[in-house]
Amino acid sequence: MTVAAKVFRARQSMGRTVRGSALVAQDGFSARYDLDRLAGIFSRPTHKLAGHSYVGKILILDTAKGGVASAWMLNEMTSRGVMPLALVFNSVNPILVQGAALADLPMLAGFDEDITAAIPSGAEVEVNPSMGVLTVLK
Amino acid sequence: MTSMTLNDEEQDILAGKSGPVARQALLHQLKVGEFFGAQDFVPVTQAHVMADTESLGEAGVRWLEGLAAAPEHQRLVRVPTITDPRGTDFAKAAFLGQNSAMLDLERRTISAFIRLGVAMTDTCINYQTIQAPTRNEHVAFGDTGVVIYSNSVCGARSNFEGGPSALAAGLTARTPRYGFHLPGQRRATLHVHVERTPASLNEWGALGGVIGRIAGNYWAVPAIEGIEAAPRSDELKHFGAAMASFGSVALFHLVGLTPEAGRLCDVAQAALPGHRVVRADIDALRNSYHSSGLVDVVVFSAPQLSLFELRDLADLCVGRRFAVPLLAVTSPQVKPDSDRLGYTSRIEEAGGTVLSGMCFYQSYAREIAEANGWKRLATNSVKLVNILGGYGYQPILASMEECVDVAVSGELA
Numbered sequence: 001m002t003v004a005a006k007v008f009r010a011r012q013s014m015g016r017t018v019r020g021s022a023l024v025a026q027d028g029f030s031a032r033y034d035l036d037r038l039a040g041i042f043s044r045p046t047h048k049l050a051g052h053s054y055v056g057k058i059l060i061l062d063t064a065k066g067g068v069a070s071a072w073m074l075n076e077m078t079s080r081g082v083m084p085l086a087l088v089f090n091s092v093n094p095i096l097v098q099g100a101a102l103a104d105l106p107m108l109a110g111f112d113e114d115i116t117a118a119i120p121s122g123a124e125v126e127v128n129p130s131m132g133v134l135t136v137l138k
Numbered sequence: 139m140t141s142m143t144l145n146d147e148e149q150d151i152l153a154g155k156s157g158p159v160a161r162q163a164l165l166h167q168l169k170v171g172e173f174f175g176a177q178d179f180v181p182v183t184q185a186h187v188m189a190d191t192e193s194l195g196e197a198g199v200r201w202l203e204g205l206a207a208a209p210e211h212q213r214l215v216r217v218p219t220i221t222d223p224r225g226t227d228f229a230k231a232a233f234l235g236q237n238s239a240m241l242d243l244e245r246r247t248i249s250a251f252i253r254l255g256v257a258m259t260d261t262c263i264n265y266q267t268i269q270a271p272t273r274n275e276h277v278a279f280g281d282t283g284v285v286i287y288s289n290s291v292c293g294a295r296s297n298f299e300g301g302p303s304a305l306a307a308g309l310t311a312r313t314p315r316y317g318f319h320l321p322g323q324r325r326a327t328l329h330v331h332v333e334r335t336p337a338s339l340n341e342w343g344a345l346g347g348v349i350g351r352i353a354g355n356y357w358a359v360p361a362i363e364g365i366e367a368a369p370r371s372d373e374l375k376h377f378g379a380a381m382a383s384f385g386s387v388a389l390f391h392l393v394g395l396t397p398e399a400g401r402l403c404d405v406a407q408a409a410l411p412g413h414r415v416v417r418a419d420i421d422a423l424r425n426s427y428h429s430s431g432l433v434d435v436v437v438f439s440a441p442q443l444s445l446f447e448l449r450d451l452a453d454l455c456v457g458r459r460f461a462v463p464l465l466a467v468t469s470p471q472v473k474p475d476s477d478r479l480g481y482t483s484r485i486e487e488a489g490g491t492v493l494s495g496m497c498f499y500q501s502y503a504r505e506i507a508e509a510n511g512w513k514r515l516a517t518n519s520v521k522l523v524n525i526l527g528g529y530g531y532q533p534i535l536a537s538m539e540e541c542v543d544v545a546v547s548g549e550l551a
Contacts, residue, residue, distance in 0.1 A: 094356070
């Protein structure tokens with residue numbers, strides 16, 4: 001099997017199908033704790049993606065961290081067009097699911113392997129929530 | 139079509155018989171419930187909405203105003219629904235360096251909430267000041283510190299409910315039955331033996347942060363042994379808030395102390411993954427936020443201070459004169475008692491400022507830092523030091539006593 005054909009099945013999913021470039025790290029995610037939401041970059045100095053732009057990227061991270069603000073912030077980021085294209089997690093907490101539901105952001109979570117180790121940053125991937133799958137395109 | 143089982147009332151709401159606001163709320167709840175595989179809804183008795191305007195932005199405020207524009211009989215919450223801290227204390231906004239655009243968003247948000255029937259309590263310590271939930275009471279609480287305290291110390295049942303979902307729960311009087319509403323989800327997933335009982339609020343916070351990092355995610359439930367005496371409410375407030383902040387944890391059990399964990403076997407199976415936390419682990423977290431040098435501002439917030447914390451702070455302020463700003467943030471319920479009992483005047487006579495109904499990190503922390511030249515910030519809140527790194531601050535963790543000394547000298551030795 002080539003890398004381009006690799007498919008990962010998620011147990012939890014929401015939203016529409018999108019394709020884009022993956023931005024991957026074995027780290028957590030909180031819109032309040034980790035991001036400069038105006039600049040569209042990870043701003044928390046200790047975050048593994050510090051300095052990286054998340055705008056238009058399919059973010060693939062380990063788990064949700066921090067507080068409840070992300071439930072509003074994803075919608076606010078989307079209203080300005082400064083948001084990721086989709087969110088993919090090994091595990092997710094309710095806040096990010098609630099936020100993705102309000103912001104209409106596609107989301108996948110719950111894989112049989114560590115999804116952050118399986119997908120390289122920069123890979124072209126498809127997130128298909130209706131099928132519950134993440135596909136590496138190239 | 140939904141995978142969740144709906145009763146007649148819920149089907150009527152979905153059909154629009156209660157109007158578009160309740161229908162929109164239920165549709166949002168269905169999305170979330172279906173994601174987590176909820177079978178049905180569970181009635182809730184209270185909702186607590188986090189909605190500071192930095193998080194809401196213009197988009198969120200307009201969304202709220204859209205709901206509030208519905209006819210009165212179609213827009214009101216169905217159960218007591220209260221608010222987390224606002225993004226300002228209007229009386230102190232100029233001191234904070236907040237601008238009119240921020241305050242305008244605040245006023246619009248408050249107006250919308252009032253039209254929805256929400257009570258503007260503006261507190262993240264509602265379990266100390268409004269009404270603590272009881273064991274097995276299903277609630278829909280926002281603010282991670284409120285949820286972890288209510289679940290763990292009170293034995294209530296709540297998930298983290300972000301602003302939109304908590305408001306939806308207020309509007310429908312229910313929430314999807316998943317996560318910590320289910321008894322099975324409340325069982326411990328890891329065992330932590332603590333070999334040091336903290337002696338100060340910041341040390342309780344540091345212990346919470348250490349365990350939060352070990353637990354690591356929302357679905358982890360630590361069962362903790364080794365705490366030597368019954369902690370006070372303020373100690374568990376800082377402990378839980380830090381654990382939730384560092385680990386996204388929503389429930390812990392203190393064996394022999396919290397209501398569901400009379401014995402370890404009440405909440406845990408044998409052979410859980412085990413961890414040992416010693417004093418060096420707590421010190422390592424504290425030291426990672428400890429650096430000497432000049433300090434720009436001292437802040438007590440996150441969570442809001444109880445009356446007892448304000449009393450302790452006021453006692454430390456007697457006869458002192460602050461060289462740098464000292465901010466103490468409390469709830470609108472506590473502030474009048476603090477005024478009446480003389481705590482506020484003792485703090486402010488030393489040069490400090492007591493703020494009400496806001497929270498420091500929910501009050502445009504980045505912008506007020508730039509307006510006031512605040513970068514190095516000292517606090518006794520482990521939750522606050524964890525958050526403020528992302529806002530460009532260099533946060534410093536110290537005890538309440540050390541923080542007051544820093545406010546006098548302007549530097550940490």
